Amino acid sequence: MAIDGNDFLRDIWYFAMPSAALKPGEMRDKTLLEEPLVFARTSEGKAFALRDICPHRGIPLSDGWFDGKELECCYHGWRFAPTGHCTCIPSLTEDQEMDVDAIRVRPYPVEERGGGIWVYMSADPRGRAEPKMAPPDLPEVTTLGPGLTERMIFPSHIDHAVIGLMDPAHGPFVHQSWWWRSKRSIHEKAKRFGPAEYGFAMLRHQPSSNSAAYKLLGGTPTTEIRFRLPGIRIEDIEVGDKRVCNLTTVTPIDRQTTEIHHMMYWNVGWAGALKPILRVFARKFLGQDRDVVVKQQRGLKYDPNLMLINDADMQAKWYYRLKKAYGGWTEGAFENPVRETTLRWRS
Ligand code: FES
Ligand SMILES: [Fe+2]
Structure with missing residues (x-):
């Protein structure tokens, strides 16, 4: 296993x-x-x-x-x-x-x-088995190396860190700020999803108009967001020949400690000048996600039953299904439990 x-x-x-x-x-x-x-x-x-x-x-x-x-x-x-x-x-x-x-x-x-x-x-305690696959495929722009790297510790099991970071419905509540979005900007979203390597993808689309941060890039950006086990999120943004990639990785240190790295890559010359601002935003954003996980731990210590609802928590459901399928996978090609579908929610 x-x-x-x-x-x-x-x-x-x-x-x-x-x-x-x-x-x-x-x-x-x-x-x-x-x-x-x-x-x-x-x-x-x-x-x-x-x-x-x-x-x-x-x-x-x-x-x-x-x-x-x-x-x-x-x-x-x-x-x-x-x-x-x-x-x-x-x-x-x-x-x-x-x-x-x-x-x-x-x-x-x-x-x-x-x-x-x-x-x-590896699952083999002596580590003798060959890797079953290569590390994740990353967009071309990542070969330039990260322009920005942020690290944060979440005091939780990896599962809560992953589903907290992928959760589409917490944005207007956890990440309220003038430069991103507010509770008043909540509106209905419909996004197309499909299976991707050891995970799923929010298929290429134009990001929502209430995200002021995207406007900086000018033109009309398109974004694809891939999630891959064990906890890797790759956001691939294209505007003409400009590329921006956000890579977020979630790694367990132990049962109660999870390390998050957030790396930004770009081939946009002037973006380097924005680094101090980008750093402040990235830190603030990740910090908001961490703070809510810290609060959550106060409830989780009583081991309550939890709910995952449609469609806003569908990605969390997929995460658990993928994890189970991967955990039980022994031979043949990996069978991805995710099917192409449209998810709808308000955020
Ligand atoms: S403990 Fe003796 S060499 Fe390492
Ligand atoms: Fe978040």
């Missing part, structure tokens, strides 16, 4: 950190899905990740040293290559024969795209 006891999907790629957060020769410890990992980048620039536990006596490898090639444990100096194989046990005398190479720390497949480090969290 590709779903674990914490309700985290396994055998799937998660966003771990922005590429810029790991310089050549650096290592960084990070808990993901309640597992301790150490990420490092060789002096040649290749990122890798290992389980952050020395197989000798269990001390975190991140407490040791990294010389840009190998990790060295701080306790007895055992050394480990990026593949996880042990390369040296300093206490061995010349005549003591030991197959050092057979000792291996669990490696995690790592790939970089869109200026981010992605890690494959």
Whole structure:
């Protein structure tokens, strides 16, 4: 089963950190899905990740040293290559024969795209299985690297973070502000949705006229918003040859802590000058989403029954259906439970 006891999907790629957060020769410890990992980048620039536990006596490898090639444990100096194989046990005398190479720390497949480090969290505790698929496909403009990166911690399980971020009906209440929308601007929406890779998409459309932020781009923008398991939202905006992409990734740290990264990419020269303003808006926006999740936790601790209504909560229903289908998927092509349809709601 590709779903674990914490309700985290396994055998799937998660966003771990922005590429810029790991310089050549650096290592960084990070808990993901309640597992301790150490990420490092060789002096040649290749990122890798290992389980952050020395197989000798269990001390975190991140407490040791990294010389840009190998990790060295701080306790007895055992050394480990990026593949996880042990390369040296300093206490061995010349005549003591030991197959050092057979000792291996669990490696995690790592790939970089869109200026981010992605890690494959396998269900196999030794991590020997090959990834079932590649990391998410991102729009072309993401190869330029993010112009803006924001990070936020939500004190909730990933499920509530994901459905809170994708929820179309909370906008006028949670995100009230002059530059986005107000309660008075509520009107009926009808949007076409369809299945997409390991998820679903709000098919390409012209965004609603009450979003003042889009007007900045001039012309008539069209937007496609894709959601993909385990919690990746890709908003792809086109205006003529201008492209803007918003990438939001949701990654569980543990059962009660979820990390959100929001990255913006653009090929619009002048957008760089707007960075300070964009940053303020992105922070405010994400902060509003986090604050409402913080309030929600006060109710959720009593484990109440919850409701998902049509059509405003349909995307949340799809998320749970997709997660269940993925969790039970063992062979053949993945069967996406989402069908093309129009959803209608007021927001
Ligand atoms: S605990 Fe790591 S080398 Fe002994
Ligand atoms: Fe929101």
